[in-house]
Amino acid sequence: MLESxxxxxxxxxxxxxxxxxxxxxxxxxxxxxxxxxxxxQAVVTGDVFLYPKEFTLTAYKAVFKENGVWMxxxxxxxxxxxxxxxxxxxxxxGAYALSKKRLKGRTFFNLLISFTLIFAPGMIPMYLNFRDxxxxxxRFGIVIGFAVSTFxxxxxxxxxxxxxxxxxxxxxxxxxxxxRVLFGVVLPLSKAALATISLFYAVSRWNGYFWAMVLxxxxxxxxxxxxxxxxxxxxxxxxxxxxxxxxxxxxxIIYATIIVxxxxxxxxxxxxxxxxxxxxxxxxxxx
Amino acid sequence: xxVTTEVVRxxxxxxxxxxxGWSILKRDWFLYLLLIPFLLWYAIxxxxxxxxxxxxxxxxxxxKGIEASPWIGxxxxxxxxxxxxxxxxxxxxxxISFYSLLFVFPAPIIFALLLNEVKNALFKKTVQTLTYMPHxxxxxIVAGIVTNFLSPSSGIVNLLIEKLGGEKIxxxxxxxxxxxxxxxxxxxxxxxxxxxxxxxxxxGVNSELYExxxxxxxxxxxxxxxxxxxxxxxxIMIMLILQxxxxxxxxxxxxxxxxxxxxxxxxxxxxxxxxxxxLVNGRYDMATAVGLFNSVxxxxxxxxxxxxxxxxxxxxxx
Numbered sequence: 001m002l003e004s005x006x007x008x009x010x011x012x013x014x015x016x017x018x019x020x021x022x023x024x025x026x027x028x029x030x031x032x033x034x035x036x037x038x039x040x041q042a043v044v045t046g047d048v049f050l051y052p053k054e055f056t057l058t059a060y061k062a063v064f065k066e067n068g069v070w071m072x073x074x075x076x077x078x079x080x081x082x083x084x085x086x087x088x089x090x091x092x093x094g095a096y097a098l099s100k101k102r103l104k105g106r107t108f109f110n111l112l113i114s115f116t117l118i119f120a121p122g123m124i125p126m127y128l129n130f131r132d133x134x135x136x137x138x139r140f141g142i143v144i145g146f147a148v149s150t151f152x153x154x155x156x157x158x159x160x161x162x163x164x165x166x167x168x169x170x171x172x173x174x175x176x177x178x179x180r181v182l183f184g185v186v187l188p189l190s191k192a193a194l195a196t197i198s199l200f201y202a203v204s205r206w207n208g209y210f211w212a213m214v215l216x217x218x219x220x221x222x223x224x225x226x227x228x229x230x231x232x233x234x235x236x237x238x239x240x241x242x243x244x245x246x247x248x249x250x251x252x253i254i255y256a257t258i259i260v261x262x263x264x265x266x267x268x269x270x271x272x273x274x275x276x277x278x279x280x281x282x283x284x285x286x287x
Numbered sequence: 288x289x290v291t292t293e294v295v296r297x298x299x300x301x302x303x304x305x306x307x308g309w310s311i312l313k314r315d316w317f318l319y320l321l322l323i324p325f326l327l328w329y330a331i332x333x334x335x336x337x338x339x340x341x342x343x344x345x346x347x348x349x350x351k352g353i354e355a356s357p358w359i360g361x362x363x364x365x366x367x368x369x370x371x372x373x374x375x376x377x378x379x380x381x382x383i384s385f386y387s388l389l390f391v392f393p394a395p396i397i398f399a400l401l402l403n404e405v406k407n408a409l410f411k412k413t414v415q416t417l418t419y420m421p422h423x424x425x426x427x428i429v430a431g432i433v434t435n436f437l438s439p440s441s442g443i444v445n446l447l448i449e450k451l452g453g454e455k456i457x458x459x460x461x462x463x464x465x466x467x468x469x470x471x472x473x474x475x476x477x478x479x480x481x482x483x484x485x486x487x488x489x490x491g492v493n494s495e496l497y498e499x500x501x502x503x504x505x506x507x508x509x510x511x512x513x514x515x516x517x518x519x520x521x522x523i524m525i526m527l528i529l530q531x532x533x534x535x536x537x538x539x540x541x542x543x544x545x546x547x548x549x550x551x552x553x554x555x556x557x558x559x560x561x562x563x564x565x566l567v568n569g570r571y572d573m574a575t576a577v578g579l580f581n582s583v584x585x586x587x588x589x590x591x592x593x594x595x596x597x598x599x600x601x602x603x604x605x
Contacts, residue, residue: 129335254435261428280483
């Protein structure tokens with residue numbers, strides 16, 4: 001295809017604009033990493049711009065000495081693992097049952113659930129519901145209370161619907177019962193979709209902060225994100241973090257805390273990215 | 288399996304109806320068994336709180352509980368509409384949403400269109416990988432990065448301003464900057480990932496139309512305008528309806544992280560007001576009423592947007 005001069009100029013600019021946008025997503029993280037590895041003086045005076053100056057690990061030592069950070073990590077891992085498992089069990093139950101056209105009442109239940117997408121109960125009724133169920137300040141409440149995402153349910157239901165009925169029929173003719181059909185045929189066939197949905201749940205669990213902040217009182221139950229809100233956003237590094245090293249500023253400690261919290265996501269991100277893209281694609285086909 | 292349904296059709300007596308019911312249950316018992324925990328979850332954690340919305344019309348007392356508290360009609364709504372906060376939070380909600388429609392919404396569309404013109408596969412892949420990444424980082428961390436970068440004492444932005452000979456600015460304490468900071472943050476975090484859906488739609492645009500347009504001598508710009516954009520218009524419309532439905536929701540999780548009393552005048556939106564009034568001040572009934580106002584307007588907006596879209600573009604959510 002022949003290109004006009006205007007088009008050539010466009011292509012050059014296009015590469016520049018997209019390149020700059022990509023760099024703008026990378027730079028803040030790069031700066032945070034460099035600052036966390038530099039001396040507080042170098043950060044405060046603005047010497048650090050791209051790479052660490054006066055390399056030191058003291059900020060990380062301060063972060064790892066803080067018991068709250070370990071506790072937050074442990075809690076987050078618990079909420080992510082237990083939460084994702086609970087979510088998957090419930091979502092599979094509902095999505096499989098409601099994917100079957102022959103099921104009586106299917107349309108009604110599907111409508112009822114779709115309705116929750118455009119009308120939610122709202123923050124206060126939800127909070128009072130947790131209180132009435134005695135699930136305030138409860139790890140179990142966090143795990144069970146946010147188990148099903150209607151969006152994920154619809155993605156999985158759409159996927160189950162696409163599995164040809166003949167495959168199940170064939171298994172039945174071979175003598176498989178309902179339970180065997182689900183566990184031996186349907187779920188193994190849906191591995192890709194199940195992986196995608198689990199990742200959706202796991203990432204939102206890992207990153208969730210609002211309801212944990214609202215529902216939990218006891219600091220020992222805080223997930224990492226609630227802790228980060230205090231340490232990083234409100235910029236109040238704990239006393240013990242600052243005292244030990246006699247810092248003039250908590251700045252590098254804050255940056256080190258960010259890195260410690262974000263590392264697991266950055267490490268797994270390249271591997272899970274394509275699953276997410278796939279999930280969005282399935283979700284975009286109307287359910 | 289079809290036999291039972293035919294039997295029902297032939298003899299629609301009460302007796303055969305119950306036996307048909309039994310045979311359906313016998314056939315699908317496993318599906319119903321799976322459905323029970325799932326529906327129970329929705330009943331307890333979604334529909335039960337919906338039932339609790341009634342306290343918006345009641346003088347709710349923690350001791351009496353939801354049902355025993357006396358009805359007071361629309362008093363809470365009236366009080367909200369007459370309060371000094373009503374106009375502030377309504378205005379802020381609408382202004383932030385309007386800016387979001389204007390800047391945040393088109394960003395992924397433009398990004399997808401630009402990316403679609405990239406021929407170098409490696410460059411494309413790299414840009415995608417980098418720009419999707421912020422979506423996976425929690426809003427707390429992103430807000431933390433924003434607060435620290437803009438910090439007046441040692442934030443990189445102010446250090447740069449100072450090096451260039453300017454005065455340090457405490458950005459997050461200045462009401463005029465709040466909306467720009469919030470929406471920029473949303474664009475930074477969400478644009479790449481939100482573009483996926485448009486990239487998929489672009490891949491589905493019929494390539495024969497492009498070839499025909501090239502033969503007709505259409506320039507790149509004309510092809511984009513007359514082939515590409517109409518091709519992804521249904522997707523754009525659906526995303527727009529969703530956006531309009533969520534217009535009043537605005538990203539309150541991010542606002543709660545970033546705002547402070549000095550910036551309330553531009554930052555306080557309906558949802559953050561509900562949060563403070565209900566969860567901080569404990570006025571549950573009042574806050575529920577304000578939240579209900581928000582949800583109902585949101586519901587009306589999405590129904591309205593869907594109707595308009597169906598009328599003019601034949602694509603809609605339902």
